[in-house]
Amino acid sequence: MKYSHLFAKTNKMAPADADSTNARLLIQGGFVNQLAAGIYTFLPLGLRVLNKIKAIVREEMNMVGGQEVLMPALIPKAPWETTKRWDSIDVLYKLTGAGDKEFALGPTHEEVVTPLVQAFVKSYKDLPCSAYQIQDKFRNEARAKSGLLRGREFSMKDMYSFHRSEADLETYYDTVAEQYTHLFNRMGLDAIKTEASGGVFSKYSHEYQVVTPYGEDLIYVCDKCRWAVNREIAEVKNGDICPKCDGKIIETKAIEVGNIFKLSTRFADDFGFTVTLEDGTQGKVWMGCYGIGMSRLMGSIVEVSHDERGIIWPKSVAPFAVHVVSIGSKDVAVHERVQQSATDLYDQLTRAGVEVLWDDRVGVSAGEKFADADLLGMPLRLVVSEKSLAQSSIEWKERASTESKLVTLTDIVSYVETFAR
RNA sequence: CGGGCUGUGGCGCAGAUGGUAGCGCGCUUCGUUCGGGACGAAGAGGCCGUGGGUUCAAAUCCCGCCAGCCCGACCA
Numbered sequence: 001m002k003y004s005h006l007f008a009k010t011n012k013m014a015p016a017d018a019d020s021t022n023a024r025l026l027i028q029g030g031f032v033n034q035l036a037a038g039i040y041t042f043l044p045l046g047l048r049v050l051n052k053i054k055a056i057v058r059e060e061m062n063m064v065g066g067q068e069v070l071m072p073a074l075i076p077k078a079p080w081e082t083t084k085r086w087d088s089i090d091v092l093y094k095l096t097g098a099g100d101k102e103f104a105l106g107p108t109h110e111e112v113v114t115p116l117v118q119a120f121v122k123s124y125k126d127l128p129c130s131a132y133q134i135q136d137k138f139r140n141e142a143r144a145k146s147g148l149l150r151g152r153e154f155s156m157k158d159m160y161s162f163h164r165s166e167a168d169l170e171t172y173y174d175t176v177a178e179q180y181t182h183l184f185n186r187m188g189l190d191a192i193k194t195e196a197s198g199g200v201f202s203k204y205s206h207e208y209q210v211v212t213p214y215g216e217d218l219i220y221v222c223d224k225c226r227w228a229v230n231r232e233i234a235e236v237k238n239g240d241i242c243p244k245c246d247g248k249i250i251e252t253k254a255i256e257v258g259n260i261f262k263l264s265t266r267f268a269d270d271f272g273f274t275v276t277l278e279d280g281t282q283g284k285v286w287m288g289c290y291g292i293g294m295s296r297l298m299g300s301i302v303e304v305s306h307d308e309r310g311i312i313w314p315k316s317v318a319p320f321a322v323h324v325v326s327i328g329s330k331d332v333a334v335h336e337r338v339q340q341s342a343t344d345l346y347d348q349l350t351r352a353g354v355e356v357l358w359d360d361r362v363g364v365s366a367g368e369k370f371a372d373a374d375l376l377g378m379p380l381r382l383v384v385s386e387k388s389l390a391q392s393s394i395e396w397k398e399r400a401s402t403e404s405k406l407v408t409l410t411d412i413v414s415y416v417e418t419f420a421r
Numbered sequence: 422c423g424g425g426c427u428g429u430g431g432c433g434c435a436g437a438u439g440g441u442a443g444c445g446c447g448c449u450u451c452g453u454u455c456g457g458g459a460c461g462a463a464g465a466g467g468c469c470g471u472g473g474g475u476u477c478a479a480a481u482c483c484c485g486c487c488a489g490c491c492c493g494a495c496c497a
Contacts, residue, residue, distance in 0.1 A: 327455070366458095386456090
């Protein structure tokens with residue numbers, strides 16, 4: 001992608017009323033654009049990040065046997081009445097359609113997935129099974145806040161598992177719990193598995209909490225064994241001895257990027273979803289649900305991975321692996337050499353399958369290009385200039401590092417391929 | 422939903438005591454520049470969030486509404 005083709009550009013001025021780091025940097029860098037409180041457009045660069053996050057989540061969910069589906073976001077009233085949640089979910093966006101039929105925009109999908117799976121699963125032999133989707137969720141939050149961290153429309157992965165017994169649910173729950181840690185690690189996030197309220201369904205649930213000052217949640221974490229608990233249900237306080245080991249409990253703010261629940265038989269019961277067992281009788285169906293906020297993840301990554309100049313994307317989710325910066329010159333011959341060399345580099349890398357953003361703008365100062373590269377945060381910056389070409393080289397600088405080095409023109413493509421892999 | 426702050430070109434802001442809108446950035450054109458947000462010159466761009474009121478006259482004063490942000494409450 002050539003920078004000159006991007007219609008969504010960076011802004012020299014940070015937005016005034018975006019207080020949170022993720023909102024400020026993502027808006028300033030042209031990754032997202034705000035339509036209303038808690039409602040954002042994902043611009044070309046931002047969408048690339050979101051799509052990479054989704055791709056990782058898909059891989060991870062497929063690894064635990066999740067089968068991807070896509071359910072409607074527009075949901076009729078009836079199933080909500082079945083579960084008696086039409087009036088009890090206060091963030092439900094309700095609307096009236098043709099013929100005065102009532103609908104809600106899905107804030108979660110138990111009401112859709114349960115009858116869906118019920119339509120196909122009749123026997124214990126069909127269990128366990130697990131379905132997930134990545135979709136925009138709608139929640140009429142009283143107060144949207146903190147950029148991508150708490151929106152009214154936001155992208156979420158929600159998976160639902162179905163089991164013939166509580167024991168089977170528990171086994172699967174633990175499998176997913178472990179996979180979640182792996183998933184977050186792949187995005188450079190250290191998400192702490194935290195005990196949290198189980199709501200009406202079970203004794204407790206688990207949240208995956210990323211420590212950041214902008215988090216909405218307050219959690220207590222052991223500095224040794226990393227056992228953690230949300231303040232909602234905490235029986236410990238800052239400075240206590242960990243109940244699991246002899247470590248110390250630390251109070252910290254964190255943002256919840258994932259949440260896993262054992263739903264027990266609550267929803268299956270509501271819909272009369274049972275399966276035929278070996279002995280011909282009907283058995284209850286146990287469910288688990290497993291959520292991850294896709295857009296919130298993106299915001300969280302920015303919160304934990306940035307410096308005063310801008311974002312530092314982990315390689316796994318960066319919109320582009322490489323940001324090529326070509327620096328012009330007053331000397332026409334030099335300028336053309338640089339331009340040609342940058343074109344060659346761009347073409348070679350692109351052909352090698354490396355994702356490259358090339359700041360090909362002419363007449364833009366080096367300083368401005370560097371500032372933009374820092375703001376946009378691609379993992380690797382390659383500078384093509386008179387200076388570097390004088391040594392038949394390209395300047396190599398990683399965003400997360402302060403040092404730069406020269407790599408020869410002959411080596412550069414293979415070096416980058418290795419880096420980007 | 423309670424409380425607070427703020428709405429003035431695309432972005433960031435200034436516009437005491439009311440008199441018909443200005444700066445920086447950005448944008449356009451020309452020229453000079455070219456390794457950390459360059460310089461000069463000439464331009465374009467605004468019913469001052471919105472509705473009402475007060476007044477000869479409202480960005481400015483008063484009331485309502487809307488929107489955004491922040492704190493709190495809430496968060497299956």
